Amino acid sequence: MSLLPENTTLWISGVRVLLPDGDWHQPEIADIAIADDMIVGIAPRYELGPGQAPPETLDARGHLVLPGFVNAHYHSHDVLAKGTLEEVPLEQWRLFALPAQYPPRSLAEVRARTLLGAIECLRSGMTTVQDMLTLYPFDPAHLATVLQAYKDIGIRVVFSLQYGDRKGLDTVPFWKEVFPPEFHHLLSSAAEPEKNFDLLAYFEATCLKAAPQPRLHWALGPSAPERCTPELMARTVALARRYDIPVYSHIYESKGMALQARLELQQYGGSLIRRLEAEDCLGPHMNFAHSVWLAPDEIEILAKTGAGTVLNPQGNLKMQCGLPPIKSLMNAGVRIGLGCDNCSCSDAQNMYAAMKLFSLLATVGDLRKGPPPALEALKAATEGGAQGARLGHLIGKLAPGYKADLSILDLSDPSFVPLNSVARQLVHIEGGRAVRHVMVDGNWVIKDRRFVTIDEAAIFAEVEAVMPTFRKDFADITARVARLQPWLDEAQQKIADTDVGIERLPRLS
Numbered sequence: 161m162s163l164l165p166e167n168t169t170l171w172i173s174g175v176r177v178l179l180p181d182g183d184w185h186q187p188e189i190a191d192i193a194i195a196d197d198m199i200v201g202i203a204p205r206y207e208l209g210p211g212q213a214p215p216e217t218l219d220a221r222g223h224l225v226l227p228g229f230v231n232a233h234y235h236s237h238d239v240l241a242k243g244t245l246e247e248v249p250l251e252q253w254r255l256f257a258l259p260a261q262y263p264p265r266s267l268a269e270v271r272a273r274t275l276l277g278a279i280e281c282l283r284s285g286m287t288t289v290q291d292m293l294t295l296y297p298f299d300p301a302h303l304a305t306v307l308q309a310y311k312d313i314g315i316r317v318v319f320s321l322q323y324g325d326r327k328g329l330d331t332v333p334f335w336k337e338v339f340p341p342e343f344h345h346l347l348s349s350a351a352e353p354e355k356n357f358d359l360l361a362y363f364e365a366t367c368l369k370a371a372p373q374p375r376l377h378w379a380l381g382p383s384a385p386e387r388c389t390p391e392l393m394a395r396t397v398a399l400a401r402r403y404d405i406p407v408y409s410h411i412y413e414s415k416g417m418a419l420q421a422r423l424e425l426q427q428y429g430g431s432l433i434r435r436l437e438a439e440d441c442l443g444p445h446m447n448f449a450h451s452v453w454l455a456p457d458e459i460e461i462l463a464k465t466g467a468g469t470v471l472n473p474q475g476n477l478k479m480q481c482g483l484p485p486i487k488s489l490m491n492a493g494v495r496i497g498l499g500c501d502n503c504s505c506s507d508a509q510n511m512y513a514a515m516k517l518f519s520l521l522a523t524v525g526d527l528r529k530g531p532p533p534a535l536e537a538l539k540a541a542t543e544g545g546a547q548g549a550r551l552g553h554l555i556g557k558l559a560p561g562y563k564a565d566l567s568i569l570d571l572s573d574p575s576f577v578p579l580n581s582v583a584r585q586l587v588h589i590e591g592g593r594a595v596r597h598v599m600v601d602g603n604w605v606i607k608d609r610r611f612v613t614i615d616e617a618a619i620f621a622e623v624e625a626v627m628p629t630f631r632k633d634f635a636d637i638t639a640r641v642a643r644l645q646p647w648l649d650e651a652q653q654k655i656a657d658t659d660v661g662i663e664r665l666p667r668l669s
Protein backbone atom coordinates (compact mmCIF):
# COMPACT_ATOMS: atom_id res chain seq x y z
CA MET A 161 0.00 0.00 0.00
CA SER A 162 1.40 3.42 -0.96
CA LEU A 163 0.36 6.85 0.19
CA LEU A 164 -1.63 8.82 -2.32
CA PRO A 165 0.52 11.72 -3.61
CA GLU A 166 -0.43 14.83 -1.64
CA ASN A 167 -1.36 16.97 -4.61
CA THR A 168 -3.73 14.37 -6.11
CA THR A 169 -6.93 15.87 -7.50
CA LEU A 170 -8.37 12.63 -8.99
CA TRP A 171 -7.87 9.10 -7.68
CA ILE A 172 -8.78 6.31 -10.12
CA SER A 173 -8.80 2.99 -8.30
CA GLY A 174 -8.81 -0.71 -9.09
CA VAL A 175 -8.40 -0.35 -12.83
CA ARG A 176 -6.44 -2.48 -15.29
CA VAL A 177 -3.73 -0.21 -16.72
CA LEU A 178 -1.92 -0.54 -20.03
CA LEU A 179 1.50 0.36 -18.63
CA PRO A 180 4.36 1.16 -21.05
CA ASP A 181 6.41 -1.88 -20.06
CA GLY A 182 3.62 -3.97 -18.58
CA ASP A 183 1.85 -7.08 -19.82
CA TRP A 184 -0.53 -5.86 -22.54
CA HIS A 185 -2.30 -9.21 -22.67
CA GLN A 186 -3.18 -9.28 -18.96
CA PRO A 187 -2.61 -5.68 -17.73
CA GLU A 188 -2.14 -5.37 -14.02
CA ILE A 189 -4.68 -3.78 -11.69
CA ALA A 190 -3.55 -0.49 -10.16
CA ASP A 191 -4.55 2.92 -8.82
CA ILE A 192 -3.75 6.12 -10.72
CA ALA A 193 -3.18 9.51 -9.09
CA ILE A 194 -3.79 12.59 -11.24
CA ALA A 195 -2.96 16.14 -10.21
CA ASP A 196 -4.72 18.66 -12.45
CA ASP A 197 -3.54 17.82 -15.99
CA MET A 198 -0.78 15.30 -15.12
CA ILE A 199 -0.45 11.72 -13.96
CA VAL A 200 1.56 11.92 -10.75
CA GLY A 201 1.55 8.31 -9.61
CA ILE A 202 0.58 4.74 -10.49
CA ALA A 203 0.74 2.10 -7.74
CA PRO A 204 -0.81 -1.30 -6.99
CA ARG A 205 -2.92 0.38 -4.32
CA TYR A 206 -3.02 3.83 -2.72
CA GLU A 207 -4.34 4.94 0.65
CA LEU A 208 -4.93 8.41 2.00
CA GLY A 209 -2.14 9.91 4.08
CA PRO A 210 -2.86 11.01 7.65
CA GLY A 211 -5.19 14.02 7.56
CA GLN A 212 -5.26 14.01 3.76
CA ALA A 213 -8.59 15.22 2.38
CA PRO A 214 -10.01 12.77 -0.17
CA PRO A 215 -9.81 14.06 -3.73
CA GLU A 216 -12.35 13.27 -6.47
CA THR A 217 -12.43 9.48 -6.83
CA LEU A 218 -13.43 7.03 -9.55
CA ASP A 219 -13.90 3.40 -8.61
CA ALA A 220 -12.89 1.78 -11.89
CA ARG A 221 -12.92 -1.89 -10.93
CA GLY A 222 -13.85 -4.01 -13.94
CA HIS A 223 -12.48 -1.36 -16.29
CA LEU A 224 -9.39 -0.84 -18.42
CA VAL A 225 -7.54 2.45 -18.83
CA LEU A 226 -5.65 3.18 -22.04
CA PRO A 227 -3.48 6.09 -23.09
CA GLY A 228 -5.55 8.30 -25.37
CA PHE A 229 -5.15 7.37 -29.02
CA VAL A 230 -3.41 9.80 -31.38
CA ASN A 231 -5.20 10.17 -34.72
CA ALA A 232 -2.02 11.08 -36.54
CA HIS A 233 -3.51 11.86 -39.93
CA TYR A 234 -6.86 13.55 -40.42
CA HIS A 235 -8.42 16.41 -42.34
CA SER A 236 -11.47 18.10 -40.86
CA HIS A 237 -12.39 19.86 -44.10
CA ASP A 238 -14.60 17.07 -45.45
CA VAL A 239 -16.21 15.55 -42.36
CA LEU A 240 -19.65 16.14 -43.86
CA ALA A 241 -18.80 13.90 -46.83
CA LYS A 242 -18.64 10.70 -44.78
CA GLY A 243 -20.42 7.82 -46.48
CA THR A 244 -20.80 9.62 -49.81
CA LEU A 245 -18.50 7.48 -51.96
CA GLU A 246 -17.91 3.88 -52.93
CA GLU A 247 -14.55 2.68 -54.26
CA VAL A 248 -12.85 5.38 -56.28
CA PRO A 249 -9.22 5.85 -57.35
CA LEU A 250 -7.36 8.45 -55.28
CA GLU A 251 -6.70 10.80 -58.20
CA GLN A 252 -10.41 10.99 -58.97
CA TRP A 253 -11.44 11.14 -55.29
CA ARG A 254 -9.56 14.43 -54.94
CA LEU A 255 -12.13 16.05 -57.20
CA PHE A 256 -14.92 15.12 -54.77
CA ALA A 257 -13.32 15.81 -51.47
CA LEU A 258 -10.99 18.77 -51.55
CA PRO A 259 -11.82 22.37 -50.75
CA ALA A 260 -10.53 23.79 -54.06
CA GLN A 261 -13.50 22.08 -55.73
CA TYR A 262 -16.09 23.71 -53.45
CA PRO A 263 -17.55 27.22 -53.19
CA PRO A 264 -16.47 29.03 -49.98
CA ARG A 265 -18.02 27.48 -46.86
CA SER A 266 -19.98 29.26 -44.14
CA LEU A 267 -18.57 29.73 -40.64
CA ALA A 268 -21.52 27.71 -39.32
CA GLU A 269 -20.49 24.79 -41.52
CA VAL A 270 -16.83 25.07 -40.54
CA ARG A 271 -17.75 24.99 -36.85
CA ALA A 272 -20.25 22.14 -37.22
CA ARG A 273 -17.92 19.89 -39.21
CA THR A 274 -14.98 20.52 -36.86
CA LEU A 275 -17.01 19.60 -33.79
CA LEU A 276 -18.65 16.60 -35.47
CA GLY A 277 -15.26 15.17 -36.45
CA ALA A 278 -13.90 15.74 -32.96
CA ILE A 279 -16.94 14.05 -31.40
CA GLU A 280 -16.32 10.93 -33.44
CA CYS A 281 -12.62 10.91 -32.60
CA LEU A 282 -13.28 11.28 -28.88
CA ARG A 283 -15.98 8.61 -28.80
CA SER A 284 -13.44 6.06 -30.03
CA GLY A 285 -10.94 7.07 -27.35
CA MET A 286 -8.80 9.42 -29.40
CA THR A 287 -7.58 12.29 -27.24
CA THR A 288 -5.26 13.88 -29.82
CA VAL A 289 -5.94 14.60 -33.47
CA GLN A 290 -3.53 15.88 -36.10
CA ASP A 291 -5.74 18.06 -38.27
CA MET A 292 -4.00 18.82 -41.58
CA LEU A 293 -6.56 21.32 -42.69
CA THR A 294 -7.01 22.84 -46.11
CA LEU A 295 -8.69 26.24 -45.97
CA TYR A 296 -9.05 27.31 -49.58
CA PRO A 297 -9.33 30.13 -50.33
CA PHE A 298 -7.71 31.00 -47.00
CA ASP A 299 -9.90 32.98 -44.63
CA PRO A 300 -8.59 33.89 -41.15
CA ALA A 301 -12.14 33.72 -39.76
CA HIS A 302 -12.31 30.05 -40.75
CA LEU A 303 -9.04 29.32 -38.97
CA ALA A 304 -10.24 31.10 -35.82
CA THR A 305 -13.52 29.16 -35.93
CA VAL A 306 -11.73 25.81 -36.17
CA LEU A 307 -9.38 26.57 -33.29
CA GLN A 308 -12.25 27.80 -31.12
CA ALA A 309 -14.25 24.62 -31.84
CA TYR A 310 -11.33 22.44 -30.73
CA LYS A 311 -10.95 24.55 -27.59
CA ASP A 312 -14.67 24.22 -26.81
CA ILE A 313 -14.81 20.45 -27.11
CA GLY A 314 -11.52 19.93 -25.27
CA ILE A 315 -9.64 17.54 -27.59
CA ARG A 316 -5.87 17.93 -27.97
CA VAL A 317 -5.01 19.06 -31.49
CA VAL A 318 -1.76 19.07 -33.42
CA PHE A 319 -2.82 21.61 -35.98
CA SER A 320 -1.36 22.30 -39.40
CA LEU A 321 -2.58 24.06 -42.48
CA GLN A 322 -2.12 22.15 -45.72
CA TYR A 323 -0.27 24.05 -48.42
CA GLY A 324 1.63 23.73 -51.68
CA ASP A 325 2.97 26.00 -54.41
CA ARG A 326 2.50 23.84 -57.50
CA LYS A 327 -0.81 23.40 -59.27
CA GLY A 328 -2.46 20.00 -58.90
CA LEU A 329 -2.75 19.61 -62.65
CA ASP A 330 1.05 19.59 -62.91
CA THR A 331 1.48 16.85 -60.33
CA VAL A 332 -0.79 14.01 -61.51
CA PRO A 333 0.50 11.73 -64.27
CA PHE A 334 -1.18 12.08 -67.67
CA TRP A 335 -3.84 14.61 -66.66
CA LYS A 336 -2.32 17.40 -68.69
CA GLU A 337 -1.96 15.34 -71.85
CA VAL A 338 -5.25 13.44 -71.60
CA PHE A 339 -7.72 16.20 -70.69
CA PRO A 340 -8.78 18.76 -73.28
CA PRO A 341 -7.40 22.18 -72.22
CA GLU A 342 -10.88 23.60 -71.60
CA PHE A 343 -11.19 21.26 -68.60
CA HIS A 344 -7.81 22.00 -67.04
CA HIS A 345 -9.18 24.66 -64.71
CA LEU A 346 -11.47 22.01 -63.15
CA LEU A 347 -8.58 19.75 -62.15
CA SER A 348 -7.04 20.40 -58.78
CA SER A 349 -5.28 18.48 -56.06
CA ALA A 350 -4.94 18.62 -52.29
CA ALA A 351 -3.52 22.12 -51.99
CA GLU A 352 -3.66 24.69 -54.73
CA PRO A 353 -1.27 27.67 -54.56
CA GLU A 354 -2.74 30.81 -53.00
CA LYS A 355 -2.27 33.80 -55.26
CA ASN A 356 -0.53 36.81 -53.71
CA PHE A 357 -0.67 35.37 -50.20
CA ASP A 358 2.18 33.80 -48.25
CA LEU A 359 0.34 31.28 -46.10
CA LEU A 360 3.48 30.04 -44.38
CA ALA A 361 4.55 33.52 -43.33
CA TYR A 362 1.04 34.20 -42.05
CA PHE A 363 1.03 30.93 -40.09
CA GLU A 364 4.35 31.74 -38.47
CA ALA A 365 3.33 35.25 -37.51
CA THR A 366 -0.12 34.43 -36.14
CA CYS A 367 0.24 30.88 -34.83
CA LEU A 368 3.84 29.81 -34.22
CA LYS A 369 4.69 33.10 -32.52
CA ALA A 370 1.45 33.28 -30.51
CA ALA A 371 1.29 32.58 -26.78
CA PRO A 372 0.92 28.86 -25.96
CA GLN A 373 -2.57 27.56 -25.30
CA PRO A 374 -3.60 24.37 -23.52
CA ARG A 375 -4.06 21.32 -25.78
CA LEU A 376 -3.06 23.27 -28.90
CA HIS A 377 0.15 22.22 -30.66
CA TRP A 378 1.38 23.41 -34.04
CA ALA A 379 2.66 21.47 -37.01
CA LEU A 380 3.46 22.17 -40.65
CA GLY A 381 1.57 20.62 -43.54
CA PRO A 382 3.30 20.74 -46.94
CA SER A 383 0.70 18.78 -48.89
CA ALA A 384 3.11 16.46 -50.68
CA PRO A 385 6.70 16.93 -51.85
CA GLU A 386 5.67 16.91 -55.51
CA ARG A 387 3.22 19.74 -54.79
CA CYS A 388 5.94 21.86 -53.17
CA THR A 389 9.01 23.43 -54.75
CA PRO A 390 12.39 22.81 -53.08
CA GLU A 391 12.20 26.42 -51.81
CA LEU A 392 8.90 25.81 -50.01
CA MET A 393 10.15 22.53 -48.51
CA ALA A 394 13.31 24.31 -47.32
CA ARG A 395 11.25 27.04 -45.62
CA THR A 396 9.08 24.35 -44.02
CA VAL A 397 12.00 22.41 -42.60
CA ALA A 398 13.70 25.59 -41.34
CA LEU A 399 10.53 26.49 -39.41
CA ALA A 400 10.17 22.95 -38.05
CA ARG A 401 13.71 23.06 -36.70
CA ARG A 402 13.40 26.61 -35.35
CA TYR A 403 10.16 25.89 -33.44
CA ASP A 404 10.79 22.15 -32.86
CA ILE A 405 7.47 21.17 -34.38
CA PRO A 406 6.54 18.22 -36.60
CA VAL A 407 5.98 18.23 -40.34
CA TYR A 408 3.26 16.09 -41.94
CA SER A 409 3.25 15.46 -45.67
CA HIS A 410 1.54 12.95 -47.95
CA ILE A 411 3.88 10.61 -49.75
CA TYR A 412 3.34 7.74 -52.18
CA GLU A 413 -0.30 7.29 -51.26
CA SER A 414 -1.12 5.88 -54.70
CA LYS A 415 0.72 4.32 -57.61
CA GLY A 416 0.10 7.59 -59.46
CA MET A 417 2.17 9.46 -56.87
CA ALA A 418 5.03 6.97 -57.21
CA LEU A 419 4.83 7.27 -60.99
CA GLN A 420 4.92 11.07 -60.81
CA ALA A 421 8.21 10.78 -58.94
CA ARG A 422 9.60 8.34 -61.50
CA LEU A 423 8.65 10.74 -64.31
CA GLU A 424 9.95 14.01 -62.93
CA LEU A 425 12.79 13.10 -60.56
CA GLN A 426 15.15 11.17 -62.80
CA GLN A 427 18.15 12.94 -61.24
CA TYR A 428 17.14 11.29 -57.93
CA GLY A 429 16.43 7.85 -59.41
CA GLY A 430 12.71 8.69 -59.53
CA SER A 431 12.58 8.92 -55.73
CA LEU A 432 10.92 11.60 -53.64
CA ILE A 433 12.75 10.34 -50.56
CA ARG A 434 16.13 10.73 -52.29
CA ARG A 435 15.12 14.21 -53.42
CA LEU A 436 14.19 15.15 -49.84
CA GLU A 437 17.39 13.60 -48.49
CA ALA A 438 19.43 15.66 -50.97
CA GLU A 439 17.50 18.78 -49.89
CA ASP A 440 18.25 18.02 -46.19
CA CYS A 441 14.55 17.70 -45.38
CA LEU A 442 14.59 14.36 -43.59
CA GLY A 443 14.85 13.82 -39.86
CA PRO A 444 12.73 13.04 -36.79
CA HIS A 445 10.48 16.05 -37.44
CA MET A 446 9.19 14.49 -40.65
CA ASN A 447 6.06 12.33 -40.85
CA PHE A 448 5.01 10.80 -44.15
CA ALA A 449 1.33 9.98 -44.37
CA HIS A 450 0.51 6.77 -46.27
CA SER A 451 3.95 5.60 -47.49
CA VAL A 452 2.18 2.83 -49.44
CA TRP A 453 4.54 2.89 -52.45
CA LEU A 454 7.84 3.34 -50.61
CA ALA A 455 10.59 1.27 -52.21
CA PRO A 456 12.92 -0.87 -50.01
CA ASP A 457 15.86 1.54 -50.36
CA GLU A 458 13.59 4.44 -49.38
CA ILE A 459 12.51 2.59 -46.23
CA GLU A 460 16.19 2.27 -45.31
CA ILE A 461 16.66 6.02 -45.72
CA LEU A 462 13.72 6.72 -43.41
CA ALA A 463 15.18 4.35 -40.81
CA LYS A 464 18.58 6.02 -41.09
CA THR A 465 17.31 9.59 -40.81
CA GLY A 466 14.60 9.05 -38.15
CA ALA A 467 11.80 10.21 -40.42
CA GLY A 468 8.52 8.44 -39.65
CA THR A 469 5.30 7.32 -41.29
CA VAL A 470 1.60 7.58 -40.57
CA LEU A 471 -0.40 4.71 -42.04
CA ASN A 472 -4.08 5.05 -42.95
CA PRO A 473 -5.27 1.61 -43.95
CA GLN A 474 -8.98 2.45 -44.26
CA GLY A 475 -8.57 5.12 -46.93
CA ASN A 476 -5.77 3.27 -48.70
CA LEU A 477 -8.08 0.33 -49.36
CA LYS A 478 -11.13 2.33 -50.40
CA MET A 479 -9.14 4.61 -52.72
CA GLN A 480 -7.57 1.54 -54.38
CA CYS A 481 -4.10 2.66 -53.30
CA GLY A 482 -2.78 -0.69 -52.10
CA LEU A 483 -1.15 -2.35 -49.12
CA PRO A 484 1.58 -0.39 -47.32
CA PRO A 485 4.82 -2.31 -46.60
CA ILE A 486 3.98 -2.56 -42.91
CA LYS A 487 6.26 -5.44 -42.01
CA SER A 488 9.22 -3.93 -43.85
CA LEU A 489 8.68 -0.66 -41.98
CA MET A 490 8.45 -2.48 -38.64
CA ASN A 491 11.48 -4.65 -39.35
CA ALA A 492 13.51 -1.60 -40.38
CA GLY A 493 12.54 0.20 -37.16
CA VAL A 494 10.79 3.09 -38.91
CA ARG A 495 8.41 5.05 -36.65
CA ILE A 496 4.77 4.28 -37.43
CA GLY A 497 1.69 6.26 -36.39
CA LEU A 498 -1.89 5.51 -37.34
CA GLY A 499 -4.49 7.83 -38.82
CA CYS A 500 -8.02 7.78 -40.16
CA ASP A 501 -7.54 10.43 -42.88
CA ASN A 502 -10.48 12.16 -44.58
CA CYS A 503 -14.04 11.18 -43.72
CA SER A 504 -14.83 10.91 -47.44
CA CYS A 505 -12.25 8.16 -47.97
CA SER A 506 -11.95 6.47 -44.57
CA ASP A 507 -15.51 7.27 -43.49
CA ALA A 508 -14.83 6.39 -39.86
CA GLN A 509 -12.72 8.29 -37.37
CA ASN A 510 -12.25 5.11 -35.40
CA MET A 511 -8.85 3.97 -34.17
CA TYR A 512 -10.16 0.47 -33.49
CA ALA A 513 -10.97 0.06 -37.19
CA ALA A 514 -7.55 1.46 -38.14
CA MET A 515 -5.72 -0.85 -35.70
CA LYS A 516 -7.57 -3.92 -36.92
CA LEU A 517 -6.83 -3.20 -40.57
CA PHE A 518 -3.20 -2.38 -39.76
CA SER A 519 -2.80 -5.70 -38.00
CA LEU A 520 -4.52 -7.73 -40.72
CA LEU A 521 -2.71 -6.00 -43.59
CA ALA A 522 0.61 -6.60 -41.85
CA THR A 523 -0.36 -10.26 -41.58
CA VAL A 524 -1.37 -10.82 -45.20
CA GLY A 525 0.80 -8.23 -46.93
CA ASP A 526 4.06 -9.98 -46.12
CA LEU A 527 4.26 -13.60 -44.99
CA ARG A 528 7.65 -13.19 -43.28
CA LYS A 529 7.71 -13.18 -39.49
CA GLY A 530 7.64 -9.77 -37.87
CA PRO A 531 6.75 -8.22 -34.51
CA PRO A 532 3.29 -9.24 -33.17
CA PRO A 533 0.88 -7.12 -35.25
CA ALA A 534 -1.75 -6.46 -32.56
CA LEU A 535 0.83 -5.11 -30.12
CA GLU A 536 2.42 -3.03 -32.88
CA ALA A 537 -1.02 -1.64 -33.82
CA LEU A 538 -1.59 -0.48 -30.24
CA LYS A 539 1.88 1.06 -30.10
CA ALA A 540 1.34 2.89 -33.39
CA ALA A 541 -2.02 4.24 -32.19
CA THR A 542 -0.44 5.61 -29.00
CA GLU A 543 3.36 5.99 -28.70
CA GLY A 544 4.06 6.11 -32.43
CA GLY A 545 1.63 8.94 -33.10
CA ALA A 546 2.80 10.80 -29.99
CA GLN A 547 6.48 10.60 -30.98
CA GLY A 548 5.71 11.76 -34.51
CA ALA A 549 3.98 14.82 -33.07
CA ARG A 550 7.14 15.62 -31.03
CA LEU A 551 5.00 14.97 -27.93
CA GLY A 552 6.37 11.54 -27.01
CA HIS A 553 7.47 12.89 -23.61
CA LEU A 554 3.93 14.08 -22.76
CA ILE A 555 1.33 11.81 -24.32
CA GLY A 556 0.93 8.29 -25.71
CA LYS A 557 1.81 6.51 -22.44
CA LEU A 558 0.35 6.11 -18.98
CA ALA A 559 3.16 7.00 -16.59
CA PRO A 560 3.97 9.62 -13.96
CA GLY A 561 5.00 12.86 -15.67
CA TYR A 562 2.69 12.26 -18.61
CA LYS A 563 -0.49 14.17 -19.40
CA ALA A 564 -3.75 12.76 -18.12
CA ASP A 565 -5.01 11.93 -21.63
CA LEU A 566 -6.81 8.59 -21.37
CA SER A 567 -9.87 6.52 -22.09
CA ILE A 568 -11.56 4.06 -19.74
CA LEU A 569 -13.30 1.00 -21.15
CA ASP A 570 -15.92 -1.19 -19.50
CA LEU A 571 -14.57 -4.75 -19.48
CA SER A 572 -18.06 -6.19 -19.05
CA ASP A 573 -18.61 -5.48 -22.76
CA PRO A 574 -18.80 -8.74 -24.75
CA SER A 575 -15.60 -7.70 -26.57
CA PHE A 576 -13.67 -8.60 -23.42
CA VAL A 577 -15.52 -11.68 -22.17
CA PRO A 578 -13.61 -13.92 -21.53
CA LEU A 579 -10.48 -11.84 -21.05
CA ASN A 580 -7.85 -13.84 -22.94
CA SER A 581 -5.67 -11.00 -24.26
CA VAL A 582 -6.51 -7.34 -23.78
CA ALA A 583 -4.22 -6.30 -26.65
CA ARG A 584 -5.68 -8.73 -29.17
CA GLN A 585 -9.24 -8.12 -28.05
CA LEU A 586 -8.77 -4.34 -28.32
CA VAL A 587 -7.42 -4.68 -31.85
CA HIS A 588 -9.54 -7.49 -33.27
CA ILE A 589 -12.86 -7.33 -31.39
CA GLU A 590 -13.51 -3.96 -29.77
CA GLY A 591 -14.89 -1.23 -31.99
CA GLY A 592 -15.28 1.62 -29.50
CA ARG A 593 -18.49 0.32 -27.90
CA ALA A 594 -16.84 -0.21 -24.51
CA VAL A 595 -15.43 3.33 -24.22
CA ARG A 596 -17.13 4.81 -21.15
CA HIS A 597 -15.01 7.77 -20.03
CA VAL A 598 -12.53 9.97 -21.90
CA MET A 599 -10.20 12.49 -20.28
CA VAL A 600 -7.97 15.05 -22.00
CA ASP A 601 -5.45 17.19 -20.14
CA GLY A 602 -6.99 16.10 -16.83
CA ASN A 603 -10.50 17.20 -17.83
CA TRP A 604 -13.39 14.81 -18.34
CA VAL A 605 -14.62 15.21 -21.90
CA ILE A 606 -16.86 12.13 -21.87
CA LYS A 607 -18.16 10.81 -18.55
CA ASP A 608 -20.44 7.79 -18.46
CA ARG A 609 -20.74 7.96 -22.26
CA ARG A 610 -22.08 11.54 -22.22
CA PHE A 611 -20.17 14.62 -23.37
CA VAL A 612 -19.30 16.97 -20.53
CA THR A 613 -17.81 19.80 -22.61
CA ILE A 614 -20.42 20.24 -25.33
CA ASP A 615 -24.08 19.53 -26.09
CA GLU A 616 -23.81 16.71 -28.60
CA ALA A 617 -27.46 16.88 -29.72
CA ALA A 618 -27.15 20.61 -30.35
CA ILE A 619 -24.09 20.04 -32.54
CA PHE A 620 -25.89 17.36 -34.53
CA ALA A 621 -28.66 19.93 -35.08
CA GLU A 622 -26.03 22.44 -36.28
CA VAL A 623 -24.82 19.81 -38.73
CA GLU A 624 -28.33 19.18 -40.08
CA ALA A 625 -28.81 22.92 -40.52
CA VAL A 626 -25.82 23.22 -42.88
CA MET A 627 -26.41 19.97 -44.79
CA PRO A 628 -28.83 21.30 -47.45
CA THR A 629 -26.12 23.63 -48.78
CA PHE A 630 -23.43 20.97 -48.53
CA ARG A 631 -25.59 18.40 -50.33
CA LYS A 632 -26.39 20.80 -53.15
CA ASP A 633 -22.69 21.61 -53.64
CA PHE A 634 -21.75 17.95 -53.46
CA ALA A 635 -24.37 17.10 -56.10
CA ASP A 636 -22.93 19.80 -58.40
CA ILE A 637 -19.45 18.35 -57.91
CA THR A 638 -20.67 14.82 -58.59
CA ALA A 639 -22.22 15.98 -61.87
CA ARG A 640 -18.99 17.74 -62.83
CA VAL A 641 -16.87 14.66 -62.13
CA ALA A 642 -19.29 12.57 -64.21
CA ARG A 643 -18.59 14.84 -67.21
CA LEU A 644 -14.85 14.32 -66.70
CA GLN A 645 -15.13 10.56 -66.30
CA PRO A 646 -13.87 9.41 -69.73
CA TRP A 647 -10.58 11.28 -69.36
CA LEU A 648 -10.21 10.36 -65.68
CA ASP A 649 -10.55 6.71 -66.66
CA GLU A 650 -8.06 7.09 -69.50
CA ALA A 651 -5.44 8.68 -67.22
CA GLN A 652 -6.06 6.03 -64.55
CA GLN A 653 -5.59 3.22 -67.04
CA LYS A 654 -2.31 4.72 -68.18
CA ILE A 655 -1.11 4.80 -64.56
CA ALA A 656 -2.19 1.18 -64.07
CA ASP A 657 -0.34 0.13 -67.23
CA THR A 658 2.99 1.76 -66.28
CA ASP A 659 5.62 -0.06 -64.26
CA VAL A 660 7.05 1.83 -61.27
CA GLY A 661 9.43 -0.93 -60.20
CA ILE A 662 7.45 -2.12 -57.17
CA GLU A 663 3.94 -3.48 -56.64
CA ARG A 664 1.56 -2.68 -53.79
CA LEU A 665 -1.73 -3.79 -55.32
CA PRO A 666 -2.94 -7.38 -55.27
CA ARG A 667 -3.30 -8.94 -58.70
CA LEU A 668 -6.23 -11.33 -58.60
CA SER A 669 -8.18 -12.79 -61.46
Ligand SMILES: [Zn+2]
Pocket residue numbers: 233234235410449501502
Ligand atom coordinates in the same frame (compact mmCIF):
# COMPACT_ATOMS: atom_id res chain seq x y z
ZN1 LIG B 1 -4.41 12.96 -46.06
